Amino acid sequence: MKTLAQHQQDVPGKVATRWDVMLLPWVACIVVALVVHFASPVLVNEYWQNVLRRVGVFVIAAVSLNIVNGYAGQFSMGHAGFMAVGAYVAGATTYYGSLLLHGSVNDPNFYYQGIGLMLGGIGLGCVVAAIAGYLVGLPSLRLRGDYLAIVTLGFGEIIRVMLELTKGQLDNAAAVKDAGAKLLIHLNGPSGFFGIPSYANLFWIFLFVSVTCLIAYRIKYSSTGRALLSIREDEIAARSMGVDLTKYKVRAFVLAAALGGVAGGLYSHIGANPSPTDAGFQRSFDVILLVVLGGLGSISGSVLAAIVLILLPEVLREAQQYRLIIFALLLIIMMIVRPKGLFGVKEIWELDWFTGWFSGKRRERKAGAK
């Protein structure tokens, strides 16, 4: 019997370095973003393009939350808190950055620099959210189930209250220069941060959507993904097989928070003014709903749930006021009909009916050809 190390020595000869495997999917993300960016204006009007941007933001939010709630099975209820951190950091970076560097916000002459500020802000928001994720992830090691849910819920509420306590927004370069580091407390309190240019067009949104999905996919189908899933399936067995719970739970929290921060950063650049309520329980619940309905652990489930549930209220405009009732009903029905969510832990292409349907079609076509 060979050890893993011995197997590994044998393998490299058989597995060539595949640059295409390593890099092509990342290139494909850019292609997807370009296609959506250029195809959408041809197919739908501006209103629906805006809806599509919102869909994209929630796809990122759901797919990222899925890493901690779905893969690792740690029920976090504070995802909106991480998103809000990303939203405010990125939004403030673009807004105050523009004031500082250019003296005004949303000037067409400053467009490309503005985009640069947005990307820098999203990166910064991502890092800050990741740090917050680390801090929230650590206590999660000692907590389970309900207690973890309460702690993470508390985190979101703390962020919400802190944002409500911030001071009014500054609106001229001189004031911004004076404020210096104190800018952090000028986030405009309960009314929310406004005036952030809506730089995140469909290209940027769908670039981040596809990158997030690729990250989530590559993690799920890797040793790291198996370790996370094993924790969700059975912590004691996972530890006994050598999985370091601390390391992997924290990894899941940090990754989810970082990508949640990206979702937030984009959210503040699609014309939605981030406000303290965006950090609150309601928003966290919205995202949890997407993950649970799509199936805990299923990337394609989260994507589909986000698309359907964001589009649904747009299609049924009259039903807007019943939104929460409809969502609650949907959740109840789902829990009865498919308690593991739409796809469970699987991806849509792994489901029997899906593969069956395709091979069936192929067979029909073959039969037709004869």
Place this chain on the structure above:
Amino acid sequence: MSTAESTTALLDVRGIGISFGGLKAVQDFSIALPPRGLYGLIGPNGAGKTTAFNLLTGVYTTQTGMTTLAGKRIETLKPHQIAAAGIARTFQNIRLFGELSVLDNVKLACHLRGKHTLLGTLLRSPRFVAQEEAMRLQAMELLSIFGLERVADESARNLPYGDQRRLEICRALATQPKVLLLDEPAAGMNPTEKVELAESIRAIRDRFGLAILLIEHDMGLVMKICERITVLDHGQTICSGTPSQVQNDPKVIEAYLGVEETAEGVVGGAV
């Protein structure tokens, strides 16, 4: 236990124990398992056998005594560190990762001997790809020992009961242990399957050069394959010796006769 024996022991356990509230679940438990030893741990239900395994694997932390594995103290380590040090186990109440495939259950356990970086994972670096392939090869090799390679892609929870028990052993072996702890691996198997299992346990020991500690209720099986047996009752070690010594020990007979429903079925044949 003589000094000579204890210095050559691979797994040297001295006086470990734990109480839950007032209940002394395991007390002053000692065992000296030599390399390639195949020892048994028996006792009536609730005697503390599984708890002893939980102490050895760090699921519970011992309140007394010490454990060394190949000369290294391990009694204060966390479960994953103990697994890394070289102790693997199976669970009496099967604890597979039900939603994962059979193959992934075993690959997960191969995880321990690999290196895992986030960057490698996201880029699918050559290292990462080679390691995944190595894990797959090793997992398939282990599965084929028990004829499970045919069901590699099934979800673990869809396996029949006996196969789930066999998969537990495969998974434990995938961590490349020095010592394997088997907690009632034959429970729920029919007599033919039990005979096969006894053969596999011996075969595994020889092939992997492991030391094995076996909890088993089927006396016939234990007496047949174990070199030495330790008997627990109410958390206490009441006897330790060769199968024939244990069979004839009055305290052992009494312990088993005290438990009505197992008296005849279990020890009747052996006494």
